Amino acid sequence: MDRYVRALEKHIQEGGARAPKYVVDTVYFGGGTPSYFGAERLRRVYTALSRRFNIAKTAEVTLEANPESITEKGCRRLISTGFNRISIGVQTNNDQLLKVLGRPHTFRQAQKAMEIAREAGFQNISLDLMYGLPAQSPQAWADALGSVIDMQPEHISCYGLTVQPGTPLYQYRDQAALPNDDAQAAMYLYAVSTLEAYGYHQYEISNFAQTGKECAHNLKYWMGGEYMSFGPSAASDFAGTRYTFASDVNRYIRAIATGDAITTEVEYVPIKERAGEYLMLRMRTVYGIERKEYESTFLMPFDPLETVLNFYGTRGLTRYSRETGRWCLTPQGFLVSNQLINQLIDAQRKSTPLSPHRF
Amino acid sequence: MTDLDKIRNFSIIAHIDHGKSTLADRLLEACEAVEARDMEDQILDNMDLERERGITIKARAVRLLYPAADGETYVLNLIDTPGHVDFNYEVSRSLAACEGAVLVVDASQGVEAQTLANTYLAIDAGLEVLPVINKIDLPAADPQRVKREVEDIIGLPAEDAPEISAKNGINIPAVLEMIVRDLPAPEGDRSLPLRALIFDSQYDSYKGVIVYFRVMDGVIRQGMDVRMMSGGAVYKVVEVGYLHPRGMEPAEALGAGEVGYFTASIKNVSDTRVGDTVTGVEHPAAEPLQGYKDVQPMVYSGVYPADGAKYPELRDALEKLKLNDASLSYEPESSVALGFGFRCGFLGLLHMEIIQLRLEREFNLDLITTAPSVVYRVTRTDGTVTMIDNPLNYPDPTEIELAEEPFVRASIITPPEYVGGIMDLCQDRRGEYIDMTYLDQSRVELHYDMPLNEIIFDFFDCLKSRTRGYASLDYDLTGYRASNLVKLDVLLNGDVVDALSFILHADKAYPRARKICEKLKENIPRQLFEIPVQAAIGSKIIARETIKALRKDVLAKCYGGDITRKKKLLEKQKEGKKRMRSFGSVEVPQEAQDPRKQLFPRTNHWAFISIFPFAAANVSTAISIPCPGRKRPRS
Numbered sequence: 001m002d003r004y005v006r007a008l009e010k011h012i013q014e015g016g017a018r019a020p021k022y023v024v025d026t027v028y029f030g031g032g033t034p035s036y037f038g039a040e041r042l043r044r045v046y047t048a049l050s051r052r053f054n055i056a057k058t059a060e061v062t063l064e065a066n067p068e069s070i071t072e073k074g075c076r077r078l079i080s081t082g083f084n085r086i087s088i089g090v091q092t093n094n095d096q097l098l099k100v101l102g103r104p105h106t107f108r109q110a111q112k113a114m115e116i117a118r119e120a121g122f123q124n125i126s127l128d129l130m131y132g133l134p135a136q137s138p139q140a141w142a143d144a145l146g147s148v149i150d151m152q153p154e155h156i157s158c159y160g161l162t163v164q165p166g167t168p169l170y171q172y173r174d175q176a177a178l179p180n181d182d183a184q185a186a187m188y189l190y191a192v193s194t195l196e197a198y199g200y201h202q203y204e205i206s207n208f209a210q211t212g213k214e215c216a217h218n219l220k221y222w223m224g225g226e227y228m229s230f231g232p233s234a235a236s237d238f239a240g241t242r243y244t245f246a247s248d249v250n251r252y253i254r255a256i257a258t259g260d261a262i263t264t265e266v267e268y269v270p271i272k273e274r275a276g277e278y279l280m281l282r283m284r285t286v287y288g289i290e291r292k293e294y295e296s297t298f299l300m301p302f303d304p305l306e307t308v309l310n311f312y313g314t315r316g317l318t319r320y321s322r323e324t325g326r327w328c329l330t331p332q333g334f335l336v337s338n339q340l341i342n343q344l345i346d347a348q349r350k351s352t353p354l355s356p357h358r359f
Numbered sequence: 360m361t362d363l364d365k366i367r368n369f370s371i372i373a374h375i376d377h378g379k380s381t382l383a384d385r386l387l388e389a390c391e392a393v394e395a396r397d398m399e400d401q402i403l404d405n406m407d408l409e410r411e412r413g414i415t416i417k418a419r420a421v422r423l424l425y426p427a428a429d430g431e432t433y434v435l436n437l438i439d440t441p442g443h444v445d446f447n448y449e450v451s452r453s454l455a456a457c458e459g460a461v462l463v464v465d466a467s468q469g470v471e472a473q474t475l476a477n478t479y480l481a482i483d484a485g486l487e488v489l490p491v492i493n494k495i496d497l498p499a500a501d502p503q504r505v506k507r508e509v510e511d512i513i514g515l516p517a518e519d520a521p522e523i524s525a526k527n528g529i530n531i532p533a534v535l536e537m538i539v540r541d542l543p544a545p546e547g548d549r550s551l552p553l554r555a556l557i558f559d560s561q562y563d564s565y566k567g568v569i570v571y572f573r574v575m576d577g578v579i580r581q582g583m584d585v586r587m588m589s590g591g592a593v594y595k596v597v598e599v600g601y602l603h604p605r606g607m608e609p610a611e612a613l614g615a616g617e618v619g620y621f622t623a624s625i626k627n628v629s630d631t632r633v634g635d636t637v638t639g640v641e642h643p644a645a646e647p648l649q650g651y652k653d654v655q656p657m658v659y660s661g662v663y664p665a666d667g668a669k670y671p672e673l674r675d676a677l678e679k680l681k682l683n684d685a686s687l688s689y690e691p692e693s694s695v696a697l698g699f700g701f702r703c704g705f706l707g708l709l710h711m712e713i714i715q716l717r718l719e720r721e722f723n724l725d726l727i728t729t730a731p732s733v734v735y736r737v738t739r740t741d742g743t744v745t746m747i748d749n750p751l752n753y754p755d756p757t758e759i760e761l762a763e764e765p766f767v768r769a770s771i772i773t774p775p776e777y778v779g780g781i782m783d784l785c786q787d788r789r790g791e792y793i794d795m796t797y798l799d800q801s802r803v804e805l806h807y808d809m810p811l812n813e814i815i816f817d818f819f820d821c822l823k824s825r826t827r828g829y830a831s832l833d834y835d836l837t838g839y840r841a842s843n844l845v846k847l848d849v850l851l852n853g854d855v856v857d858a859l860s861f862i863l864h865a866d867k868a869y870p871r872a873r874k875i876c877e878k879l880k881e882n883i884p885r886q887l888f889e890i891p892v893q894a895a896i897g898s899k900i901i902a903r904e905t906i907k908a909l910r911k912d913v914l915a916k917c918y919g920g921d922i923t924r925k926k927k928l929l930e931k932q933k934e935g936k937k938r939m940r941s942f943g944s945v946e947v948p949q950e951a952q953d954p955r956k957q958l959f960p961r962t963n964h965w966a967f968i969s970i971f972p973f974a975a976a977n978v979s980t981a982i983s984i985p986c987p988g989r990k991r992p993r994s
Binding site: 030031159160162181182184185188205206218221222227229233234235236237242244265267276277280281284312315317334335336337338339340341342345 | 887888909910911912913914915916917918919920922923925926928929932
């Protein structure tokens with residue numbers, strides 16, 4: 001573990017040298033279960049970061065945590081280190097289901113973790129929830145959502161369960177009484193309207209927040225910002241290039257020490273590709289896309305996209321705001337966003353770039 | 360040239376699966392026509408499809424040298440013929456090239472519909488028919504009973520018929536001796552002007568068309584000028600010779616009574632039509648041989664490339680197939696839904712299936728085929744008569760004075776216990792009962808007059824399932840009858856999908872319309888909005904289903920590390936879309952790649968829908984249907 005921390009420190013040092021003029025406004029410790037890492041090691045890593053990077057005073061610094069790993073002492077230490085946001089994986093309020101999902105915590109533990117974090121001084125707490133769980137009825141979902149709202153977090157993420165190949169649930173998915181697509185869609189729409197009623201605005205397909213508490217870090221991903229990551233499997237998008245590190249920890253540690261190559265995927269993303277990503281990522285959010293911004297950034301015509309957007313607008317899947325001039329998906333549209341985004345990208349590919357003289 | 364009295368020209372005829380090709384293999388072996396190491400099953404059926412399906416599609420001939428018990432060596436020309444009802448004309452021409460036929464009858468199954476049909480064809484062609492009882496090694500074999508059947512039902516003496524097992528090589532010499540002893544030698548005068556009967560031809564990319572023929576009179580020589588008597592084309596013979604199981608043996612000349620091939624740099628197989636007579640340009644025969652006819656397709660279907668850009672490839676492929684198959688006809692047509700394709704005419708359903716499979720396999724094309732249609736005869740109010748082979752051309756009902764559809768006389772042979780079920784089926788298919796004869800205690804022959812349209816729907820499959828495969832079917836076109844016909848249109852999202860239209864009897868319209876709507880609903884994936892599926896006659900909607908809108912297709916999480924993966928996912932979905940076709944406003948994915956993914960039952964009317972590349976330009980016209988499964992080979 002300490003070898004890993006040392007590798008991270010060294011890696012951060014190298015990374016910092018690549019970004020001398022950047023001001024870092026968000027830091028996120030996530031992926032896997034960083035809370036198991038222990039507050040002390042987290043502090044060491046954060047210290048390394050703050051030494052090598054120019055981290056803004058107002059930066060959002062988030063830790064992803066599992067309920068059973070949250071302690072009072074740990075939380076206080078994190079606060080003093082500079083962490084100011086914590087995201088807790090509650091998942092659901094039914095202990096039986098938590099077991100099915102392979103989660104070691106109980107709902108009671110999750111509530112407790114929330115209280116501890118709050119008392120320790122976290123002003124910005126996010127809770128993760130899942131719907132579409134085995135045998136989950138609409139009533140059970142409403143109940144789970146209600147219990148989480150009662151915990152009064154600033155931010156809530158709601159994910160539909162996707163049964164991935166390789167997970168234990170995958171093997172007996174046919175017997176698992178999973179809610180069908182229609183039922184899942186109903187659960188999703190119920191969540192969107194309920195959360196709105198309680199002051200949590202939807203700002204991305206799966207994310208809801210009180211005004212001003214949207215996750216600045218995740219928005220970077222969706223708005224096409226730059227980010228630099230450290231650790232095995234970590235993905236970065238920095239200086240026009242997207243790259244991912246080796247997923248094996250030992251290989252990662254060794255490579256950092258010896259200076260060997262550690263990236264497994266490196267992809268320079270040309271502007272044309274960025275235009276597609278703009279659609280793919282922006283349309284996940286309620287900020288959506290806008291003609292002028294699109295045309296001047298990518299020199300591509302917006303009209304073909306608008307044809308698609310208009311067509312689905314009349315069917316309640318897309319929405320145009322006169323005030324902002326932006327197009328985005330409605331909650332119904334988010335539900336079929338894969339299809340819609342594909343159609344937009346398709347329309348984009350078939351369009352002819354604009355003449356640069358226009359701008 | 361061999362003396363006439365040392366030549367025997369014969370065919371082997373049988374019901375399907377009674378062992379025709381296996382017997383041919385044994386005869387070849389007995390005559391050492393093939394080196395043992397080159398021997399393989401069904402050696403004459405060298406098309407993959409033929410081997411796979413156990414059927415013979417192309418006629419083929421082979422020359423065997425048989426040292427008989429009398430000490431003489433005889434030339435045996437075996438002409439292998441297709442056995443299926445679709446190829447009756449080809450069979451009749453092959454038979455006309457022979458003096459005799461060996462009739463193979465299964466020792467347990469006995470006489471079947473095609474046994475009768477093929478025997479009658481042979482007898483009509485004036486052939487000596489010699490029965491052979493095959494598969495005597497099977498536990499259920501009852502050679503004595505089957506011999507009695509052959510005598511009682513067909514009226515051929517069968518007492519001395521060899522009892523053999525082609526599979527196990529039992530008693531094969533008896534068949535050869537019988538051929539030499541009991542079949543007549545060919546007659547023919549080699550001093551007369553040349554008359555040779557074409558019984559098949561094949562295209563070879565080096566030599567051009569290879570014509571298979573039997574010389575009836577005169578002599579054909581290398582270098583001579585010949586004329587096709589009905590086609591009129593003239594060629595100089597480049598090469599003439601004998602046919603071996605593997606390859607050909609050039610000779611100087613072939614005389615009356617002999618069977619062989621010639622090549623003459625012929626580019627087009629349709630210049631060498633099966634049944635045509637070849638004669639010399641210098642000393643032409645006065646009269647052609649009898650029996651030539653221009654074969655008319657019975658069944659039509661639209662054939663479209665799944666990928667519209669492959670239209671030229673499809674045209675080339677059809678051209679190439681036509682080189683080998685003069686009975687295939689095609690002409691360009693276009694459909695709003697499917698783009699550019701061809702209206703193809705086939706001899707029957709099997710022929711249709713074979714052509715489609717060959718286009719797919721040999722030319723690597725993905726096809727979309729429309730429902731098979733028969734040829735309707737429509738007399739308009741102004742008195743003009745039109746033959747309609749495409750529902751798209753069906754006139755408006757107000758313009759129709761009289762509509763007629765082709766009828767066939769169907770002959771079904773079945774064990775008696777299934778008679779009830781078959782009668783129900785025939786009744787349901789608008790069959791008109793003619794008669795019923797007990798062939799013996801275990802077999803009944805039923806005759807019905809039925810619309811061909813009903814037979815090409817799914818009659819054969821229904822018959823098989825109702826009789827556990829015991830019934831056999833044969834049919835002959837008898838003519839046209841007036842009928843109350845209507846054109847049924849299918850609408851997706853309010854737009855008529857022209858490729859889905861078909862003509863049927865008015866009484867059948869309602870149930871079939873309902874069934875089609877249900878099936879389409881099951882098979883068209885949900886789109887982003889609700890799609891009505893309707894069936895209509897004219898402007899009257901007679902059935903309706905609704906495909907509900909797709910509710911959910913979303914990636915819940917997409918953070919930094921997911922972006923590359925997500926992009927790949929979208930890419931993959933897009934690949935799928937490439938195989939989509941839009942029908943009006945409905946996009947149809949094509950699952951046709953995998954023949955096992957049979958979304959649509961084989962002979963169902965609309966068993967053909969497929970896909971377009973999604974045109975973003977007309978989003979307003981965008982939905983999807985999974986394509987119909989590629990049809991499965993029928994065995």
